[in-house]
Amino acid sequence: MPHERHSNNTIQHWTDKWVASVSDYSIFAISAEGRILSWNSGARTIHGYEADEIVGQPLDLLYTAGDRQRGVPAAGLEIARRKGRHDTEGWRIRKDGTTFWASVVINALHADDGQLAGFVKIVRDMTDKKAAHDAVLESERRFRIMVHGVTDYAIFMLSPEGLVTNWNSGARRIKGYTADEIIGSHFSRFYLPEDAAAGLPQRGLDAAAKDGRFEAEGWRVRKDGTRFWAHVVIDAIREDDGTLAGFAKITRDITERMESNRLLEDARKALFQSQKMEAIGKLTGGVAHDFNNVLQVLRGNLELLDKRHAGDVWTRERLDKALDAVERGAKLASQLLAFGRQQPLQPVVINLAPAIRGMDDLLRRALGETIEMETVVAGGLWNTLVDIHQLENVILNLAINARDAMPDGGKLTMELANAMLDDQYVTGVPDVPAGQYVMLAVTDTGTGMPPEVVEQAFEPFFTTKAEGQGTGLGLSTAYGFVRQSGGHARIYSEVGYGTTIRIYLPRSTETAVEPPPRPSVKLQGGTETILVVEDDLKVQSTVVDTLSGLGYRVLKADSTEEALTVIRSGVHLDLLFTDVVMPGLPRSPEMVAQAVRLLPGLKVLFTSGYTQNAIVHGGRLDPGVELLSKPYSREQLAAKIRQMLRATGATEPDRPATLAAAHAGTPGLRVLLVDDDVALLEATSELIRMLGHEPVITGSPDEALRWLGERTFDVLLADLAIPGKSGIELAAKAVQLRPALRVIFASGNEMPDAPALTFNWKALRKPYTLDQLSKVLDSSRP
Known part of the structure; x- marks a missing residue:
């Protein structure tokens, strides 16, 4: 091929000149078919191949796999062939597999006769500059x-x-x-x-x-x-x-x-005030709890004394004074709880217009003849969710404060209207969401308050009245109640012109109901059975005596665990009266839940001087919960219990009396009751006594055998599982001592398989009802 040799010599001649003058570039010749024909030192440095490794190889070897698949090498040569030159940049691959960014120029070379002789390719490593x-x-x-x-x-x-x-x-x-x-x-x-x-x-x-x-x-x-x-x-x-x-x-x-800074400063002040009020509230709540227990002991015992010494005028006078002091203490404790937002509320959805108008007579009597009163109600008033009885107390307190601020007479205006608190308004008021509210405003034309007094007016024990003329808890009580109800209160006052206190209560979209009537305090007792659960033994003793004096049959427990033992024993109970805050486990609400599962018809009445969120959540009593707050009077206790027991509409409360009457004239049985559970012993003995029998109790099998040797009994009622000696062992030895003795085994489990017993016995499965206990005792008569 003389022509091809001539072309190759020409190409070699040109490439030699390029190589002689350039060292930083990869310069090599390519045949018209795309094979590498020469290799300079720059090419060796940049690409990594020696000349004998690359010459004769296809140009594709220097391209990435992706470019080879897309035909980039051949396309570049084709462009250079058509245009004479092709400039491009792209990734190229070295011998060791690493890539670099290359600036590439391909020039087409032609022979003297114009035919394509091949190409010269110049490559420069531009990786650093590209980066x-x-x-x-x-x-x-x-x-x-x-x-x-x-x-x-x-x-x-x-x-x-x-x-x-x-x-x-x-x-x-x-x-x-x-x-x-x-x-x-x-x-x-x-x-x-x-x-x-x-x-x-x-x-x-x-x-x-x-x-x-x-x-x-x-x-x-x-x-x-x-x-x-x-x-x-x-x-x-x-x-x-x-x-x-x-x-x-x-x-x-x-x-x-700047506005944010101003609002931040306002919010910081409001937060500090809120934290201060919260801290005082927690302190007062704890104090009120202990204080209410003390008051309950005082009130209960004073009322018991009053019942016994009602005919002694001198004693009666002093008891009345003592009870009056307890009333004042109870009111103070109630105000402390209200301020601390810890009083249990029972809110209902109502429209405030009829409720406020219904207070007109009460307020006019409280204000006196020198003060004019006006009530203004806006049309279309929204409903709100509120404890109406507590709200009435707040309104009465506000009216009395207004009266005291108008010693020479004046005017009191009560206003009800719908209100919208927007984002701007609530920005500086912690924990008050924007939205729709019902606004209650109480305005007087009295002496008014300076700004420094307004700032402290809601704080407890702050008062501008003379010593002995006020506790300083009236406005703080109102503040605590409104905040606990999810609302907001604000004072507007100017010295010499009067004061307006605005209360905002959240709107409710539910249907309003009639305001509930005030509870009656009529003294009325009954004959039902009540279990009293109270860890404070002085309070417990007072309550037991009070309820017994009202005619009730009363069982007692010092702990929730003891209470459950009594309940599981099968004793008939009509009502469970328990303190909310009890030491140990289970907690009082959990004990009540178990009790109601065991006795579905059981009524439950909680009592406490401080709920600690056990049955109160979000400031409101849990649904279906009944609470009698300490300290309560004998009349309040009697009325609450009768209200709850009347709601059953059943005749079951009279069953113990009915059973006892059925056995009237029938000699009672002498029953030896043996169980290691002291609370169960006491409860069962009370049941046996209710049925007209004579119980003797012991927790020791040895003591039971000793008594059997000394005294005569008709029935042995023993638990199957007694520490130290099983009920069966005890019964066998007991019958040896007293062959005529009838045996009743009580157990929470089925009677176990036992060898044939030589004495008569019956089984009583726990928990058992009063009817079951009565029948098994009757069947054990001679």
């Missing part, structure tokens, strides 16, 4: 994203003449213009007309151009015409040669910041 270039581009991209993403600042560029050239999202938020609306406009349109006319915008640019930076504050105008107070910085931007390229302008709306 630097990419880093710059990425930095610029991130900067643009960052600037555009800033929303608290308006950041935009100005031309040297003051025209807006770009616009970030913060500028749109603060000034109200979109980029399309503002780019190309002069920035003076952001200034007040009078400032723009005075040349203020241009002076800012001139100062920035001269000093490099201009900073100022002033009024600016938004698109909608509203004003805001702006903090402005203008920086001059210059080219490398110092030529002014334009300005960077940063604007911040510090009206919002």
Whole structure:
């Protein structure tokens, strides 16, 4: 092939000249078919191949697998063939498999006769420069994203003449213009007309151009015409040669910041006040708990004494004074709990209009003849969820305070209206959500209060009255009740003109009901069976004596565990009367839940001086829960129990009396009761006594055998599982001592398989009812 040899010699001649003058480039020749014909030292450095490794190989070897699949090598040669030259950049691969970013030039070479002789390819490693270039581009991209993403600042560029050239999202938020609306406009349109006319915008640019930076504050105008107070910085931007390229302008709306600072300060003060009130509330709640227990012991025993010594005038007079003191103490404790937001509320959905109007007579009597009273009710009044009886007490307290502020007479106005508390209003008021409320305002024309008094008026024990004329708990009680009800209270007052106290209670969209009647305190007893669960033995003793005096049959337990033992024994119970806060486990509400499962018809009445959220959640009694707060009077206790027991409509409470009457005239049995559970012994013995029998109790099998040797018994009622000796062993020895003795085994399990017993016996499965106990005893008669 003489022609091909001639072409190759020509190509070699040219490549030798290139190689002789260039060392930082990979320069090599390629045949028209795409095979490498030569290899210089630069090619060896950049690509990693020696000449004898690469010459004769296809050009594809230097490309990545992806480029080879897409036919990039052949396409580059084709472009060079058609156009004479092809410039490109891309990833190339070295011998060791690593890649680099290459700048490539391919030149087509032609023979003297114009035919394509091949190609010369020049490659330069541009990896470092590409990395630097990419880093710059990425930095610029991130900067643009960052600037555009800033929303608290308006950041935009100005031309040297003051025209807006770009616009970030913060500028749109603060000034109200979109980029399309503002780019190309002069920035003076952001200034007040009078400032723009005075040349203020241009002076800012001139100062920035001269000093490099201009900073100022002033009024600016938004698109909608509203004003805001702006903090402005203008920086001059210059080219490398110092030529002014334009300005960077940063604007911040510090009206919002200043308002936020003001609101933050208000909120900080409000939070401090709220925390202070919360701390005092927790303290007063704990004090009220112990105080109420003490008062309950005093009140109960005084009433028992009153019942016994009612005919002694001297004693009766002093008892009345002592009971009056207990009443005052109870009211004080109630006020402390109200302030601490720990009184149990029983709210109902009502419309306040009829409820407030129903208080007119009461309020007029409390205010006296010198004070005029007016009630104003707005049309379409919304409903609210509130404990109406507690609200009535609050209104009465507010009216009495108003009366005291008008010693020479005046006018009291009560106003009811719908109200909307918006976000701006509630910002400085902790824990009060924006929304719809029912507003109750009590306004007097009295002496009024200075600002420093208004600030402290809701605090407990703060009073401006003379010593002995007030406890300082009236307004604090109102405040605690309103906050516990999810509402808000505020005082408006001016010295010499009077005071308005506004109470906001959340609106309820549910249907209103008739306000519940005030509970009756009529003294009435009964014959039902009540279990009293109380860990304070003095309180327990007083309650047991009070209920027994009212005719009830009373069982007692010192703990919730003892109470469950009594309940599981099968004793008939009509009502469980338990303190909410009991030591140990299970907790009182959990004990009640188990009791109701065991005795589905059981009525439960809680009592406490302080609920500690056991049965009160969100300041409200749990649904279906009945509570008698300590200290309570004998009349209140009697009325509450009768109210609950009457609700059953059953005749079961009279069953023990009926059973006892059925055995009237029949000799009672002498029953030896043996069980290691003391509480169960006491409860069962009471049942046996109710049925007209004579019980003797012991927890010791040995003591039972000793008594059997000394005394005669008709029936042995023994638990199957007694520590030290089983019930069967005890019964066998007992029958040896007293062959006529009848045996009843009581157990929570089935009677176990036992060898044939030589004596008569019966089984009583726990828990058993009073009927079952009566029948098994009757069947054991001679």
